[in-house]
Amino acid sequence: MTLTFFDQFSSPYLFGVPLILLSTLLPSLLLPAPNTRWVTNRLSTLQSWLIHTITKQLMIPLNNPGHKWALILTSLLMFLLMINLLGLLPYTFTPTTQLSMNMALAFPLWLATLLTGLRNQPTTSLGHLLPEGTPTPLIPALIVIETISLLIRPLALGVRLTANLTAGHLLIQLISTATITLLPTMTTLSALTVTILLLLTILEMAVAIIQAYVFVLLLSLYLQENI
Template sequence: MMANLFSTFDPGTSLNLALNWLSTFLGILFIPLSYWLIPSRYLMAWNTLTATLHNEFKTLIGSKIKGSTLVFISLLTFLMFNNFLGLFPYIFTSTSHLAMTLAMALPMWMSFMIYGWFNNTLHMLAHLVPQGTPSALMPFMVLIETISNIIRPGTLAVRLAANMIAGHLLITLMGNTGSSISFIILMILLTAQILLLILESAVAIIQSYVFAILSTLYSSEVI
């Protein structure tokens, strides 16, 4: 019996150590080995996915910084593995915690800002005032753009964590009522749980893609 609803997301264990965070590294086991003479279908599918994502990110970033798409491809696959693994029983969902999502969003955003303001200062200042803004509204637009720029890492982190925790909470709530209902309602509940699990699988992919795409867009603004 759970002490409270949010104990499902407790990173602690019976040993009073946060060993549950080690589930973050389980995604490494799914990376295919590339040491075979003839590649497997899994490796070919992996290479196809990587090439598709590379072309997708390259259209957003351009060719100004070579190899930068690999960073965002790694970020996407890392988040996708963690989101998917959190759907399995007894596996801790690290991406449902702000400690995890902020640890990825904040340093990335800070590196973009430091690079942009030190290397492209005029370009960064131009971003604060959209083209065609009347002179009377320029101070307000600078304030609005500055605030929207500051809250970007927070929105990245909260969006991912909130979407992950919402589906898990709903699955937990529905699962806890299964022992006290009739057989017919139980079948309806199981059907709803399966549909919700399919939806959560889609959310796991979409949220990792959104996180990587938004990070790519933020990096393209400082180049």
């Protein structure tokens, strides 16, 4: 059977059963479980320091009412980090390359931030649709534009994460295919493509971390507007 470059993004199956749920839950099983000892090992200490640093960074722009979201936002960031980084390993499947999954994460959380604002401070939340000092003739057009901008936010969140990871995986596969093809005939050029592939892999690791952080950071900024 002939495979295409896009087959790596299709959900894996085993005996007709989709394995996307397993590939989504498996990364969380690799995290060390916390223990009740006074002196923990180095891995648990590093994990606690990382979670504390991430939570502190995410909570800086938020007011005290927004700190209730610390567990959700930190858990989401760790979840996306694990999936994105493990998806760079060979013969693995990255669930965050699926737009449906990213939209399933983005839309409910965006809607929760919007409903939180409409419940707690409806006047301020609706006031974002009309900037202060707008000329009277431009009011209807600006309300329509700001409403469209508000409704397109979850789509932008999901598409940004999907597009960046998909483009990186495709580029890695293209260069690795070129490396294998050139190896028997043009060894020097093949060595150059291997170097490019290593540099690109390092870049994709940075992209995986940055995109997970940007996804959660934008959600925290949307939350900031509604608390």
